[in-house]
Amino acid sequence: MATKAELESELADLKRQLAERPKPEPAPEVTPESDVETSDAIASEATNEDAIDWEAELGELVEQFDDLTHKKPLLFALGAFTIGYLLGRSK
Template sequence: MELAALRQQLAERPELVAAPESEAVATEAKEEAAEPPNLEKDIADLLAEFDDVPHKKTILLALGVFALGYLIGRSR
């Protein structure tokens, strides 16, 4: 009974059915498709993320260094 009432309310107000975010997503996708890839910017972003790892994820860095040392030690 409540479901029928809600469906009727939606039918009376179609502006609620349309998702305004879908238009924004479509516009953003078109803008990204129009821009050529910027390799220098991507590399700079990647290096900036690697620069933050020792400060933000210390345990992960320590485990990674330990695993790398273990693998190098086992290879001989």
């Protein structure tokens, strides 16, 4: 176990190292008007991209689901039964 003197010397060394580190530069100031305009533009871009991605993902999911019903009907029936059972037991 370390003694108090050893811990104090280690603390002093760490404080010295911290003082020697260069100070970070402050972040540039942003005016409220430019910040609002930028966030609105980003939000509208994200909304358009998200809508396109959701439509593509939903189409792909429906296609995979349709393939599953034709390729593996037993697995589909077992999955439907399991979901129905779990929903029935949830109440």
